Amino acid sequence: MRKDITGFIDDYIKEMEAGQAAVFAGAGLSVPAGFVDWRHLLAPLAVELDLDIAQETDFIALAQFHVNANSNNRSQLNKAIIEAFSTGAKPTESHRLLAGLPIATWWTTNYDNLIERALSGAGKIPDVKHTVAQLANTKPRRDAIVFKMHGDVDHPDQAVATRDDYERYAGSRGAYINALSGDFVNKTFLFLGFSFTDPNLEAVLSRIRQTFEGNQRRHYAIFKNRTQNADEDDAVFINAKTRQSLVLRDLERFNIKPLMIDDYPEVPVILGELVKRYRRRTIFVSASASDFGVWGEAQVTGFMRRLGATVMDSEVRLVTGLGLGVGNALFTGAVEQVVRKGQGHMEDRIIVRPFPQALPDPDREDLWETYRQTIVAEAGVALFMFGNKEVGGAIQNARGVEREFEIAREHGLVVLPIGATGSMASVLASRALADPDVYLSELDGTQRAQLAELAKPVADLATLIEPIMALVRGLKGVRK
Template sequence: MALSVEITAFCRKFARDMAEGTVAIFAGAGMSAGAGFVDWKTLLAPFAEELGLSIERESDNLVRFAQFSLNHKQGNRAHLNDALITAFPSLASPSENHAILARLPIRTYWTTNYDKLIETALTDARKTPDVKHVDSQLPVTKPKRDAIVYKMHGDVDHPQDAVLTRDDYEAYGGKHLGFVNALVGDLTGKTFLFIGFSFSDPNLDHVLSQLRLRYQTGQREHYCFVRVPQKDTYDSDEDFAYAKARHRHMVIDLKRYNVTALEIGDYATITEALKTIENLYRRRLVFVSGSASDFSPWGEMAVNAFFRDLGSILIDNDFQIVSGFGLGVGNSLISGAIEKAYARKNTRLDNFLQVRPFPRDIADADERAAIWHRYRQELLSLPGIALFFFGNKEVGGKIVPADGVRKEFEIARAQGVAAVPVGATGSMADELAAEALASPAGLSQAMLAAITALNQPIADLNNLLQPTIDAVKALAAE
């Protein structure tokens, strides 16, 4: 699916901001609907008949409808609490969109939803979420958290505290001032992406209005996905024309809050955009695979110098290196990267480098093989580009191809990583390059060009540096 020029430009900007740690997600009811949950209208529909009202006619103000239902029960909200528990089961599975977001380095989530899909997706991604659904939790920091999930309207496990009715909304500013202040702070300093949100929530409207009055034209730009009205969903041309006119006015009105509408024709476009953001981010992370016991024909000193320079140049071009610290390769690569990273002022090493040495002290061969396979899968879930060098090892006094390099290559391709064997360095890398060039189906133009360029014989290993960097840049820009 081809994304529009506007959405593609947004994906590039959001990926850059995400790398800087300055983004947040705001998930509305539409995002949970993608996981099979009911929406507000479906949730409240069973109470319409006893009120003598139509849920369709009240769909523009469901908060008011919920209040009517509460009034009808003389202030007893047990029926609303039961509806929440039934509608949002705790064991439901997150959607693909949840899974993509959870894999990304996003540390701040806001939601008006009561379900547990965001925190479940983060846990599935082996991350630790710090969930806040009442103000008393705000000052407490969960140890080793990877992301904060602000559930500003409550949690399904505590339905009695959920924000549902007009009474709840009117009291929100006084009862939940901590959430209001936290949201104001995040909207001031982070780029928000709203997904599945209709901008009909009074609490968010109040916060956005505060920001608009405070910063005027200096507000931070935020984004939201908005579906353009589709003719086949309307009963008449008149209704369709009205919907289009209303849509245009809504898009213009969002600009008052510096929220840019990303217009989509169907909800599958959101998934495609999130995948694009993930791909753009991952393409800034480069996995370097390889092992060498035999350094011929260049010699160990020249190979060490090459990898030290490669690590330095990758950092100099703002790539992040991911390494399993391969034998004969990893130490020099990491040394060059650290030296260059420390030469930059006011930077943290983990912004440039992720080193995951393999756990070698596992006596049982089968257990070691199983752990290493899982370890490789997790390691290669991080980068978008993988380079494969050399790939030989000594076994019984003989130099043989390193099967670990092949395993990493196969895992990389299976996980959608742009896997590029540098055939010019020989050994397993040469085998993998020959196989890829013999069956180029499925290779992108940039990948085919990279593998071809890096498969040319060279006399001086230094002459391989620039073609390698050029290949990485081309793949990152693809």
């Protein structure tokens, strides 16, 4: 992936972790779902005005012309909005990828409800603001705010569409301008499907530039390189290409960095990489032990405690279910390190999900399966260590650790079974190393060799810690 894209991903992940990432969605984000852009939306109205929609570029004026021609009655415009955006279209892959990330601030000029539906589908509670009055209210336990600054499809009579609407905007919806101005100062925006021709956004950007000139926050926008259409002559294409380069250069005034792509399918690819890189900053540790092997309980728990501390030093989050015999030591080491070094809020670094025990067997197995699915999905990398339990006085390999390995693969996590710790972890390591293209496809040749080294028996478990963390750091793009 290009250097500018990876630079954006690194920066945006930091902003997400700080709670300062935002998205601004334009019409282009919804087009892959089957929704129309403004040109297609207004095409029938242009016919009524005896205009050729192919030659029109000022769609705000076109909407106003139609209202004027109908004695200031906008019922046909409202009808066009309802028919265009009230379909059963589903959120796109880009919507779904973004909704799964910790982005709490969303702005859009779109009327459709794809953003809020994607957030709900990701198990989040969206607080939608499509009227000024709603800005003063807070939805309980919300996970994200969706500012629909031009209105909502269910209220087309209030939609911002005509020149009159834009001219009245500062008076009727000025609170949106103030809120957006504040977010531009405090958050890093990713613009998607946006053409930067909206007068309201231009006013906000100008205000911020004048106030913070030379100290504006960096934002990002994804653009498709202008290519020549099949029915477009050379002169028209050259003019359009030149204009795009000028628009991109103009965005520098507002510290908006363009990220250029050749085709729109590249957008979900970039977002998919963003999701993958973000998730890899969280590791899930699957481990249990009733038998501590040749090392003894003291060495095993000491190893797990030190591993927990080292994970915290590597700037990753830890997810653990407090596995039998070793989970508490891992958790203790992590907590000690966070407290000792004052590494921020503990709940942001450690996710603990102890397995419920006080249930009869049939109910417990069903609940544990659902529980495992939820826990594992929170991470991007999974470590598997030890993995044994006592059943009827005999030591067996833990089927639960194996199931977590299977679930991790189903959710696309990078699986790292540490075979040197024995028991089920050794079984899983042998399985993965025997067919690395299936089980270890995310690892390069060097990383596969590192994992193979971690499958060899060791007398001192502490010698495994640095090689394990080197793998983890490499997967999240950090090498120390």
